[in-house]
Amino acid sequence: MERKLIIAANWKMNKGPAETVEFIEAFLPGAEELSEKCDIVIAPPYVSIPAAAALLADSVVALSSQNVSDQDAGAFTGEVSTCMLNEVGARYVILGHSERRSIYGESDQFINAKVRKALAAGIRPIFCIGETLEERESGKLEEVLRTQVSGGLADLTVEHMADVVVAYEPVWAIG
Template sequence: MSEQRVKWVVGNWKMHGRLAENAALLQAVADGAGALVDVIRIGVCVPTPYLAQVQALLADRPVAWGVQDVSTYTHGAYTGEVAAGMAAEFGATLALVGHSERRAYHAESSDLVAAKARRALESGLTPVVCIGETLAEREAGTTEAVVGAQLDAVLSLLSVEEAARIVIAYEPVWAIGTGRSATVEQAQEVHAFLRARLVQKEASLARVALLYGGSVKPENAQALFGQADIDGGLIGGASLKSQDFLAICAAAKAASLAR
């Protein structure tokens, strides 16, 4: 692209963390991020009970924070739900929506994911919209049909201006937490397809950040991030280890500077 896109590295802690562990991890990440954020953006998406802790520890530090899900509702009798506006009050600026674990374990449809993305945007959060195919779908040759439909559901609900404010994370379900990553070529191929799909809606959406997730490690990060259409990563297990997470962030900076 003629205009270089900023690379992102976003950690997804999933359902991990305790107060003492969080403090040590966040301190280490924040200390190491200072030399990186002049080129890339770094964020962590934490379990909701820890938002106050993260807000206190990361205030005025170069790391953004967010939540792993938001409700489709703004308020009301929805026990257990967390509204995007609630997260925003704690300084959150990111919200994962449609992670494959939410789609699988909570039967979240693509239309529901789209509604969550819109709620996040309404509260000033950047939704990181997760899409991806299962192993069966990849082996059946339907990867593009599956991820294309997941993306289309979001794009059909959002205006061009709204769509320009989202981030997309392609996470092949078969590579999440398995230690098995898509090859660099497989990942780039899907990212290129997704960018073309964005451009079909509006040419300016070519600038939307596309992240790869699925067993990203320090060893494979730079090769992945060096691809033309991969703008960083959504990091699971490695985000719980400051040394690994910062190494992945450094790989994103190196890949960005190499362009």
């Protein structure tokens, strides 16, 4: 099965709703031509998702969340569920990002639970893997990536994997 390239823009904690509207309105006219070569995905911060969703609804650009909960609902302060993401039209979710792994201590097993939750809800996970410069220089690149993949994508079927996007982003290359 041949896959189409994907360009995903993770805005992290940048661009509020007003900036999001301004950016997307300027970006969309050129997106049609770019979409012939690849799929385009934008992942704004949570507060900007509704503004982005309104502009991207009938466009060639897909909406992504930067994270999702492994829970459906409940007392989980600051979390967002797959049901909520489906309601706003998010088609992708970024999971396993190095910042979530290192700053928030997300384990491969926890990421796997989120990947499964996203797939069950029909949201495509953008599963991130990558090594630190220290791991790369000490010859642990393959071991680190193998561990991340085997843990984060554990027990997924071939059918599941058809909907998973694997993004290799070395931690030392993130700007």
